[in-house]
Amino acid sequence: MLTGYTIAILGGDARQLEVIRRLSEWDANLFLIGFDQLDHGFTGAKQVEMDEVEPSVLDAVILPVPGANAEGDVDTIFSNKLIRLTKEWIEKTPEHCLFFTGITNQFLIDVTTETKRKLVPLFDRDDVAIYNSVPTVEGTIMMAIQHTDFTIHSSKVVVLGLGRVGMSVARTFASLGANVKVGARKTEDLARAFEMGLETFSIHDLKDHSHDCEIVINTIPAQVVTASVIQNMPNRTLIIDLASKPGGTDFRYAEKRGIKALLAPGLPGIVAPKTAGNILANVITQILLEHLGEGSNA
Amino acid sequence: MLTGYTIAILGGDARQLEVIRRLSEWDANLFLIGFDQLDHGFTGAKQVEMDEVEPSVLDAVILPVPGANAEGDVDTIFSNKLIRLTKEWIEKTPEHCLFFTGITNQFLIDVTTETKRKLVPLFDRDDVAIYNSVPTVEGTIMMAIQHTDFTIHSSKVVVLGLGRVGMSVARTFASLGANVKVGARKTEDLARAFEMGLETFSIHDLKDHSHDCEIVINTIPAQVVTASVIQNMPNRTLIIDLASKPGGTDFRYAEKRGIKALLAPGLPGIVAPKTAGNILANVITQILLEHLGEGSNA
Amino acid sequence: MLTGYTIAILGGDARQLEVIRRLSEWDANLFLIGFDQLDHGFTGAKQVEMDEVEPSVLDAVILPVPGANAEGDVDTIFSNKLIRLTKEWIEKTPEHCLFFTGITNQFLIDVTTETKRKLVPLFDRDDVAIYNSVPTVEGTIMMAIQHTDFTIHSSKVVVLGLGRVGMSVARTFASLGANVKVGARKTEDLARAFEMGLETFSIHDLKDHSHDCEIVINTIPAQVVTASVIQNMPNRTLIIDLASKPGGTDFRYAEKRGIKALLAPGLPGIVAPKTAGNILANVITQILLEHLGEGSNA
Amino acid sequence: MLTGYTIAILGGDARQLEVIRRLSEWDANLFLIGFDQLDHGFTGAKQVEMDEVEPSVLDAVILPVPGANAEGDVDTIFSNKLIRLTKEWIEKTPEHCLFFTGITNQFLIDVTTETKRKLVPLFDRDDVAIYNSVPTVEGTIMMAIQHTDFTIHSSKVVVLGLGRVGMSVARTFASLGANVKVGARKTEDLARAFEMGLETFSIHDLKDHSHDCEIVINTIPAQVVTASVIQNMPNRTLIIDLASKPGGTDFRYAEKRGIKALLAPGLPGIVAPKTAGNILANVITQILLEHLGEGSNA
Numbered sequence A, B, C, D: 001m002l003t004g005y006t007i008a009i010l011g012g013d014a015r016q017l018e019v020i021r022r023l024s025e026w027d028a029n030l031f032l033i034g035f036d037q038l039d040h041g042f043t044g045a046k047q048v049e050m051d052e053v054e055p056s057v058l059d060a061v062i063l064p065v066p067g068a069n070a071e072g073d074v075d076t077i078f079s080n081k082l083i084r085l086t087k088e089w090i091e092k093t094p095e096h097c098l099f100f101t102g103i104t105n106q107f108l109i110d111v112t113t114e115t116k117r118k119l120v121p122l123f124d125r126d127d128v129a130i131y132n133s134v135p136t137v138e139g140t141i142m143m144a145i146q147h148t149d150f151t152i153h154s155s156k157v158v159v160l161g162l163g164r165v166g167m168s169v170a171r172t173f174a175s176l177g178a179n180v181k182v183g184a185r186k187t188e189d190l191a192r193a194f195e196m197g198l199e200t201f202s203i204h205d206l207k208d209h210s211h212d213c214e215i216v217i218n219t220i221p222a223q224v225v226t227a228s229v230i231q232n233m234p235n236r237t238l239i240i241d242l243a244s245k246p247g248g249t250d251f252r253y254a255e256k257r258g259i260k261a262l263l264a265p266g267l268p269g270i271v272a273p274k275t276a277g278n279i280l281a282n283v284i285t286q287i288l289l290e291h292l293g294e295g296s297n298a
């Protein structure tokens, strides 16, 4: 249990509600900042403004998935008021206070380094990335179904990258009956794909494989789906690019060539906010429990 | 090859285009009726009006998936003109002329029985039903993703019926990582579901299982998802009813109870018209080849 | 519960012990005939000789999987004494007395028909055949591993028949990473195999597919793996014939041609007697419960 | 092609024959040492004694899977003669000469370091370990079938470790219908197992999970299956320990407790020598091709 623990939740979207729900169930003391338009109440949670919270009582501060912008502003869909995180405010928290964010940026790194507070960028964790790969895959499936006039079953799918997302994508599309080919650069990734029953090729040979595919799903955050790769594709090929912006596709050329190419960021929050929120809630709770006792206001 | 074979295609939707494409590839002689707004041309195919065709030259007539209505009217999305099939017209076809339809009805049965023409209702065939179950499942997946805020993976899914569609649904949702429970009435269906690694229950006990499910997918064309079944469901449960109209769900009660219940007919034509058209094209071609020589104008 | 129910168990092997264990747990009154070398005791079970039992008190008689031979002799591995079932003995049982056997034969049919007793040949039931397909498949896997020097993964496997056993075989070998091709005669079986992600061919074209396979698993109880089929096979091909004796393979020709061909009957009792016994115990218990009340000594 | 390349093959077992076959197909020049009892001939391969080979002509030397012992002796099943590798002999090879071995040891490391020759311990490579995991899994399946009286399907299987072997074991047993629980220490391994649809637990909690399992498969090369873990196991539990000698199981205690525990080393060479040999042949060929031109006698 998190009894006696005091946590500030700063803004967010539907995912943050799962975090709040969980922490409330675990009996934490919560300050919700940026939720004034939320009509739902949570036991042990108080809706407050940023300046109504006394930072010195906080054991943890939870930012939303996108973290903060370069000025420290935090987004929320449940309020119109500005939430801004400042170095001064952070300095007033106790030294043991943990700062959680989904994605990190230079501002958050700087401000926590300077104040010697521990920053936990959740999306950098391998486990979070793998758990999140599950809703990401389902979003990809939905897009593949919506944007083609043929079934995934029996279609020719090329998956680029066999990292945390790529492995989930490859496995799931294969289990839907697609003929999946995986392009990767590490020989052990090709070995793993083989063991999973998939066809494989070295990513360096991608352009020799693009003439014969109906769906390309890219998870590599580098320019791999280049013009010369796209050139060989059949007209009906669909490219779904999951890599973080700007993706790994030459979108300009794809458009010129008449190939449908979709950049699809943030799928977990779109197709399964509840699951995505639970993933965060699980990890945050677990980290809090591990740190508990190491020094807290509890 | 279907060289020398003459076939009339009467109306339809995107699926019919696949049939036309295939028959054209196989070198059949085609009359397209109800396609005047189609700008695409097919080799060996002539766009005509109903009364421009001489029925006596036809070896086969292909109606669209929904067949005809009680008056013999045939739907088409490629024309505004009326297409009507009459007993008189059918009588003028040669005796060996085959009549294909997706779904049949009393009108078609009567008119072909009276004229002693062979009617082939494609959707009555087990193989067509099984091939069609593939796009049906993908449509169901799309709906499950769109209408929930959690992932299919790890969710509790109840599948009702283990017939041609039910088996595909159960297998595929399980392969997506759902915890699938199958409700069926035949002991051999329960045995098969067990062998597939699924949990099972007798459909008669459905109401003992509905308190613990997140998605219910019904394939049974009978009132099985009754008020007493729905009553036990958690609020967030989603019902997707695939059974042909009126489905197997007490939709009125579901609405009253605040449970989202969706009747989802015609998924193959919606999510994968190309695949759905190819399924028909395959079977039609195969049947035509088998009948060829048994008497034809070729 | 089966309290008050009196049942005679006549001989058998390890599988029968599971049946005894289950019925004992369900509180039935048991007479064990042909178990004098069994040192293990079961609550409520009495070890007796055939002539020590008073048939008129029996509600059910359970024969072992192979039933009886043409003279009515029943096999047992737990005794050296002869157990013989006779018409006279059967006539002394009450009319409602059920006779269970695994496999039936003319003797059992005649003797129960003449005495108007109900005979339940368990292996004729679809559910039992499907449950049994699971240990059958595992036995087949074991043989395939033992009798080849390559992995099942990535090997080319042809499965003949998509019945109760064939479907389980095909699915499981595919899930082990084999490239499975299914040969069947019904178009709906080919459709189902396609939906399962397998390759298919019409069984009539078998000899066009045998040149390129490494393992052939036959489940069809008819001569399908003929000399002309075997002729085309590579030398290293392994044939595992699961069909009941004499199998569906031309074993003489296979041997001549130097192709390893194994007839593999009775796998469930060999590789998983406990599971195989439980399958019988489940069905027998369920049938007894359904008949209970319809008239019994209880 | 490996035309002009000269390679010595030193001893080995059936796996080495696949390596020879492949290199012969790729047109290499081969000296076979320790194969005098082999009756089969290979194009371009000469059977010789160790002292008949002129080391200076060699581009590569291929040791068998177990490498050499502490004195440099190399095992072979195709000869009774001693094969001994010495520093002096190695020094006479050209500097670019590659030394392949399956497993390495101090002798091989020392002797190649001192002579500045490149040693390639194939089994240290991730790709080889993953490819080898496939026959390892099949050997494990065979053992599980042979040493239990129940089916893998529906059984409770605990897999320890989710490394290169563990992941393949877990996936495959699950696909056979087992209820697989994975115990691992990294949170990302638990996340991956979850994504694969498996249950998970922290390896530290192993003893809380051992009371409820029927098969334990260990892949962790550390003492994890301790007495206190074994103590909780049901009597019928089977332990298959895949970790390299001495395994990760307290075998002494298992025996005392009456639990069947099997150490199962070297499965690929036992159950699928051809596949295991091909894995080596693939990697050796690929490495040779990459080094070709970097300096060779070719």
Ligand SMILES: NC(=O)c1ccc[n+]([C@@H]2O[C@H](COP(=O)([O-])OP(=O)(O)OC[C@H]3O[C@@H](n4cnc5c(N)ncnc54)[C@H](OP(=O)(O)O)[C@@H]3O)[C@@H](O)[C@H]2O)c1
Residues within 6 Å of the ligand: A129, A132, A133, A136, A161, A162, A163, A164, A165, A166, A184, A185, A186, A203, A219, A220, A221, A222, A241, A242, A243, A244, A264, A265, A266, A267, A268
């Ligand atoms: N769209 C969404 O909703 C969504 C959701 C989650 C994640 N993502 C994004 O998806 C991408 C993949 O995420 P992840 O968690 O799977 O990352 P990851 O585990 O790091 O995997 C990235 C993969 O790309 C490969 N790769 C990287 N650079 C490469 C290059 N230059 N050439 C060839 N291969 C290269 C990596 O191979 P090596 O191992 O050889 O480096 C690895 O296989 C990221 O951009 C992430 O932000 C998007």
Ligand SMILES: NC(=O)c1ccc[n+]([C@@H]2O[C@H](COP(=O)([O-])OP(=O)(O)OC[C@H]3O[C@@H](n4cnc5c(N)ncnc54)[C@H](OP(=O)(O)O)[C@@H]3O)[C@@H](O)[C@H]2O)c1
Residues within 6 Å of the ligand: B129, B132, B133, B136, B161, B162, B163, B164, B165, B166, B184, B185, B186, B203, B219, B220, B221, B222, B241, B242, B243, B244, B264, B265, B266, B267, B268
């Ligand atoms: N939504 C779509 O896009 C779409 C697409 C394809 C099909 N469909 C519809 O889906 C339904 C199922 O099609 P199908 O091809 O799977 O049919 P099917 O093979 O006949 O399967 C029907 C299943 O329902 C069971 N069933 C029928 N009546 C029952 C009752 N009174 N109680 C319990 N179980 C009962 C059957 O069990 P028994 O074997 O014991 O009779 C069987 O398992 C049909 O209505 C079909 O029109 C819809």
Ligand SMILES: NC(=O)c1ccc[n+]([C@@H]2O[C@H](COP(=O)([O-])OP(=O)(O)OC[C@H]3O[C@@H](n4cnc5c(N)ncnc54)[C@H](OP(=O)(O)O)[C@@H]3O)[C@@H](O)[C@H]2O)c1
Residues within 6 Å of the ligand: C129, C132, C133, C136, C161, C162, C163, C164, C165, C166, C184, C185, C186, C203, C219, C220, C221, C222, C224, C241, C242, C243, C244, C264, C265, C266, C267, C268
């Ligand atoms: N070795 C063992 O341990 C073991 C264990 C269990 C069963 N068995 C044996 O395995 C065999 C299969 O059992 P099952 O339960 O799967 O039976 P099943 O459900 O009746 O399946 C038999 C299959 O064979 C096909 N078939 C029958 N005659 C054919 C013919 N002349 N040409 C083409 N296909 C034909 C059937 O196709 P249609 O549907 O088109 O007729 C069906 O696909 C039986 O002989 C059974 O005794 C052996």
Ligand SMILES: NC(=O)c1ccc[n+]([C@@H]2O[C@H](COP(=O)([O-])OP(=O)(O)OC[C@H]3O[C@@H](n4cnc5c(N)ncnc54)[C@H](OP(=O)(O)O)[C@@H]3O)[C@@H](O)[C@H]2O)c1
Residues within 6 Å of the ligand: D129, D132, D133, D136, D161, D162, D163, D164, D165, D166, D184, D185, D186, D203, D219, D220, D221, D222, D224, D241, D242, D243, D244, D264, D265, D266, D267, D268
């Ligand atoms: N029997 C056979 O035929 C056969 C065939 C192939 C391999 N093997 C043997 O199988 C074993 C596994 O091989 P592999 O290729 O899978 O190795 P691997 O990829 O290194 O995997 C080893 C696994 O053990 C875990 N582990 C190691 N030390 C641990 C500890 N103290 N506590 C908890 N977990 C620990 C690792 O977790 P971390 O990632 O957290 O370290 C990893 O999950 C090796 O001993 C290998 O020699 C046997």
